[in-house]
Amino acid sequence: MNKINVTSSSMPPFDEYLEKIKPLWETRWLTNCGSLHNLLETNLEKYLDINNVVLMNNGHMALYSAIKSLNLTGEVITTPFTFISTTNAIVQNGLTPVFCDIDPQTCTIDPKEIEKLITEKTSAIVAVHVYGNVCDVEAIERIAEKYNLKVIYDSAHAFGIKYKGKTIANFGDISMMSFHATKVFHTIEGGAVLFKNSELKKKIQSLRNFGFISQEEANVDGMNCKMNEFQAAMGLCNLKYIEDEIQKRKRVVERYQDKLKDVNGITCWEKQQDVTSNYIYFPIFIDKEKYGLNRDELALILEQNGIVARKYFYPITSNFECYKKYKLNTPIAEKISQNVLTLPLYSDLSFDNVDRICDIIIKGGDYND
Numbered sequence: 072m073n074k075i076n077v078t079s080s081s082m083p084p085f086d087e088y089l090e091k092i093k094p095l096w097e098t099r100w101l102t103n104c105g106s107l108h109n110l111l112e113t114n115l116e117k118y119l120d121i122n123n124v125v126l127m128n129n130g131h132m133a134l135y136s137a138i139k140s141l142n143l144t145g146e147v148i149t150t151p152f153t154f155i156s157t158t159n160a161i162v163q164n165g166l167t168p169v170f171c172d173i174d175p176q177t178c179t180i181d182p183k184e185i186e187k188l189i190t191e192k193t194s195a196i197v198a199v200h201v202y203g204n205v206c207d208v209e210a211i212e213r214i215a216e217k218y219n220l221k222v223i224y225d226s227a228h229a230f231g232i233k234y235k236g237k238t239i240a241n242f243g244d245i246s247m248m249s250f251h252a253t254k255v256f257h258t259i260e261g262g263a264v265l266f267k268n269s270e271l272k273k274k275i276q277s278l279r280n281f282g283f284i285s286q287e288e289a290n291v292d293g294m295n296c297k298m299n300e301f302q303a304a305m306g307l308c309n310l311k312y313i314e315d316e317i318q319k320r321k322r323v324v325e326r327y328q329d330k331l332k333d334v335n336g337i338t339c340w341e342k343q344q345d346v347t348s349n350y351i352y353f354p355i356f357i358d359k360e361k362y363g364l365n366r367d368e369l370a371l372i373l374e375q376n377g378i379v380a381r382k383y384f385y386p387i388t389s390n391f392e393c394y395k396k397y398k399l400n401t402p403i404a405e406k407i408s409q410n411v412l413t414l415p416l417y418s419d420l421s422f423d424n425v426d427r428i429c430d431i432i433i434k435g436g437d438y439n440d
């Protein structure tokens with residue numbers, strides 16, 4: 072039985088990557104913002120249509136640096152329906168996360184609930200684009216303007232996504248992206264901070280390099296989060312194929328949707344109106360009363376048949392022991408986390424394997440391999 076993982080990293084042609092890194096054996100410039108690193112920043116600014124891209128060694132440090140660069144204090148309203156990195160970055164900056172419930176259709180932070188949580192201590196909103204679904208950026212912008220709050224977007228799922236023709240990185244004060252190996256676009260590990268206000272650039276560059284602004288001066292307690300040349304080379308190669316990658320993923324998603332659309336108790340992810348998607352994940356939502364199995368039971372059947380699906384996101388971050396002290400009532404996030412399952416999705420996933428996965432889901436507890 073062939074195992075089907077929930078994701079599989081896209082790779083450029085081997086010879087192309089070798090050609091890209093070959094000069095490194097002559098220059099011996101492997102990190103500290105070499106030529107490949109700088110070229111990738113420039114190319115991403117063009118592709119993402121954003122004024123400023125600062126590369127980082129991973130997505131978490133990108134988010135940490137984005138938050139730190141804005142000099143926030145007190146409380147930050149955020150979502151519990153996210154990867155733990157989002158909450159970690161807030162707390163590691165000495166801030167208090169205030170967990171807001173989510174919209175049941177998009178799984179993103181619910182603007183109608185945000186305003187109820189604002190206090191005199193609130194300094195920002197850290198919102199998360201989920202599964203390629205875009206937050207209600209317009210409503211969040213109105214709230215932020217009304218209360219003079221900063222807006223940071225965790226855009227780990229949102230590479231290349233556009234809303235009403237505008238690149239998603241252009242919303243809010245600052246965004247981060249993850250270029251982890253499992254993402255639509257990757258640099259093996261990596262990430263980036265993206266922003267319009269060029270006045271932030273020197274500070275964020277300083278943050279990623281121990282706080283240095285020159286060889287003899289440091290003006291902030293920075294970290295070491297520089298992307299190396301081998302990562303940048305992978306990014307340059309992968310960026311060449313990104314549109315083809317997205318189209319391949321789109322075809323897989325459409326196959327899933329076609330096969331599962333009539334399964335009672337299974338709700339499939341649907342692309343938002345006005346959003347140009349990157350098809351990064353394909354979640355399904357299971358209603359046990361209608362389907363006959365709960366999420367965990369279906370996940371086990373898939374696992375027994377060599378298929379790795381992911382309970383993503385589960386648990387919500389406010390249920391982790393380290394964050395229970397911040398827990399608030401977020402019933403929609405709780406319910407969705409207990410019923411969501413992301414199915415295998417990557418560009419080279421064959422229709423035969425998609426059909427095999429769907430056949431198991433359609434038959435449910437009656438499936439026998």
